[in-house]
Amino acid sequence: MKFWDLIRIANRNLFRNKLRTFLTVAAIFVGSFTLTMTNGLGDGVRAYIESQVKNVESDRVILVRRKIELPPSERDSLAAQEYNDGDDPGVNFDPNSIIVTLRQMEAAVKGLDGVKSVTPRYNMMGEYITLDGAKKYKVMLGMISEGITTKTEAGTSINGPGQLVLPFELAKTLDPKIENLVGKTATVAFKTKDDELKIMPLKVVGIATKGLMTNVATFVDSTTAQQIHALQIAESDTDKFTGFTVQMESADAAKIAAVKQALAEKGFEGDTFADTQERIYDAIGIFKMGMGLVAAIALLAASFGIINTLVIAVLERTKEIGLQKALGMGRGKIFAIFSLESVLIGFWGALLGTLGGIAVGVIANRILIAAYAESFEGFTLFVFTLPSILTVMIIVSAIAFFAGVLPAIRASRLNPIESLRYE
Amino acid sequence: MLEVKALSKTFTSDGVHYTALRDVDLRIEKGECIAIVGKSGSGKSTLMHLLACLDMPTAGQVFVEGSETSKLPEHAKNKLRNEKFGFVFQQFFLNGRETVFENVVLPMRIRGANRTVISSDAAEALNSVGMDDKSHKKAKDLSGGEKQRVCIARALIGRPQVIFADEPTGNLDSQTGATVENILLELNKNKGITLVVVTHDDDLAQRCDRVIEMKDGRIISDRRRGENGI
Numbered sequence: 081m082k083f084w085d086l087i088r089i090a091n092r093n094l095f096r097n098k099l100r101t102f103l104t105v106a107a108i109f110v111g112s113f114t115l116t117m118t119n120g121l122g123d124g125v126r127a128y129i130e131s132q133v134k135n136v137e138s139d140r141v142i143l144v145r146r147k148i149e150l151p152p153s154e155r156d157s158l159a160a161q162e163y164n165d166g167d168d169p170g171v172n173f174d175p176n177s178i179i180v181t182l183r184q185m186e187a188a189v190k191g192l193d194g195v196k197s198v199t200p201r202y203n204m205m206g207e208y209i210t211l212d213g214a215k216k217y218k219v220m221l222g223m224i225s226e227g228i229t230t231k232t233e234a235g236t237s238i239n240g241p242g243q244l245v246l247p248f249e250l251a252k253t254l255d256p257k258i259e260n261l262v263g264k265t266a267t268v269a270f271k272t273k274d275d276e277l278k279i280m281p282l283k284v285v286g287i288a289t290k291g292l293m294t295n296v297a298t299f300v301d302s303t304t305a306q307q308i309h310a311l312q313i314a315e316s317d318t319d320k321f322t323g324f325t326v327q328m329e330s331a332d333a334a335k336i337a338a339v340k341q342a343l344a345e346k347g348f349e350g351d352t353f354a355d356t357q358e359r360i361y362d363a364i365g366i367f368k369m370g371m372g373l374v375a376a377i378a379l380l381a382a383s384f385g386i387i388n389t390l391v392i393a394v395l396e397r398t399k400e401i402g403l404q405k406a407l408g409m410g411r412g413k414i415f416a417i418f419s420l421e422s423v424l425i426g427f428w429g430a431l432l433g434t435l436g437g438i439a440v441g442v443i444a445n446r447i448l449i450a451a452y453a454e455s456f457e458g459f460t461l462f463v464f465t466l467p468s469i470l471t472v473m474i475i476v477s478a479i480a481f482f483a484g485v486l487p488a489i490r491a492s493r494l495n496p497i498e499s500l501r502y503e
Numbered sequence: 504m505l506e507v508k509a510l511s512k513t514f515t516s517d518g519v520h521y522t523a524l525r526d527v528d529l530r531i532e533k534g535e536c537i538a539i540v541g542k543s544g545s546g547k548s549t550l551m552h553l554l555a556c557l558d559m560p561t562a563g564q565v566f567v568e569g570s571e572t573s574k575l576p577e578h579a580k581n582k583l584r585n586e587k588f589g590f591v592f593q594q595f596f597l598n599g600r601e602t603v604f605e606n607v608v609l610p611m612r613i614r615g616a617n618r619t620v621i622s623s624d625a626a627e628a629l630n631s632v633g634m635d636d637k638s639h640k641k642a643k644d645l646s647g648g649e650k651q652r653v654c655i656a657r658a659l660i661g662r663p664q665v666i667f668a669d670e671p672t673g674n675l676d677s678q679t680g681a682t683v684e685n686i687l688l689e690l691n692k693n694k695g696i697t698l699v700v701v702t703h704d705d706d707l708a709q710r711c712d713r714v715i716e717m718k719d720g721r722i723i724s725d726r727r728r729g730e731n732g733i
Contacts, residue, residue: 085615399594
């Protein structure tokens, strides 16, 4: 018997009992639909976050902060603690414990292989920014350490002292043709520790790309940041920071790992951008797995529907199977017909489920864009990729196949004479 | 053509043994028309099933064209049944939702034949039972006699050497039964197809060249036409 004949027979058998087939397919549809939607949502969130985190990137910078070791008694501080008169009140966390001094920073990286430079994390408070001196805008200042690049809509990332990258929305307000801003000089104003307004001219080298990570702060280089920081912070505190960045000479993974290890031994925690991204992707992965589990349960329930449908079909068609066997059809072919029936149920359910999921996803995306386009620039809630759709279809068809194995084996093992006599 | 030697068959269900055939010897020549008769439970159906390689004997041997079949693997027996045997059953076993054509070509589909071969063979088989004008009718819409003619066409399409007919007229009135008998006997006469008929029907048995009578799993008489008063 030809394979095509087997498929044709399987298909006709399914059409014999349309309602039953439809109901079984519907159960598979629900599972596939759920799986498609959760996959689409996971991929959408991942793509968005990926595009966001990649707006600020470096393959050779380690962000370092002090490792905070809580005293043993504080570790399980979630448990209610009884208060006795004379006890230390409240939380015993010392904010100074996160402070790193310049000397500590230099000692931490001293002698480490492959380190190119170290930059403290300077905090700044901006007052306003202006292009022509007439129209002023509020400004939030951020620092870009050496070795870190930001994606830009126009111009380049910061690569030297006295430079500035404008956030997209601010740039558009200053000049709708943002390209014109590149190369111009902007004036940034800030207050010193003596409450004196100071201004500083900086060269606009780029306009940050759209997105949440880059659209809040106006970025300046570390030299500029150091100057502003020195003017704003009391003399006694200018060498105190909340962390620092280490720039490596190259993206050599082994050297980066060695530096992180050495820092850890000295009581610091270092993360590369890749580490941060990995943590975020892990979180998305767990979210996707959790959602996938819901779909898996739906599919499991549906596969019992397939088993039930086929077991009944085997009983109904016992005589027919007996005849086919008497006329020389082998066990393998009988097995194949029933397996194909279950795979076809799975296939149709998966096809309709994914198509339904995509349709609902596309509509949801449209509604979302219409409602929240401003705040989620570039965010597509459901992203459907061909590999993920094919994966869903293959997984569902495979589940259906396995559900069909038991009834198909039952059918293939029927004795022809007994089957022909079956009432 | 077909031969059985010292054939026995015992069925066991729920620990109870039932011997359907006891030490049967029989030889059927090519082109013979043979009726196996006997009361129900005499073992005639069991004998036919064993001859047709549909079942395994408990003891003894079955030979088809001189080679022993009871030792053949299942796929070889499937091929043998598909290519050398045709079957006609009392209860027709037609698929009512399918067309006459689809029912008739089933053995050819199982064989994996070409589409062109299938349709020309189907036309020929339907023609020889006088059903060529009903090939696109649904099998469920046929009368009993027509159904059995379709079954004969299905038995015929693979150009078998033996047709096994299990009570072929059992579900038919005498008139349509006679038509079906005529078709089967003509196939035997004109095409030389060996015919093995299991039947209660004395009229049908008397029209065969040889009548085997069975009782309690044994052959109690084996008469040829012209001998012993047939």
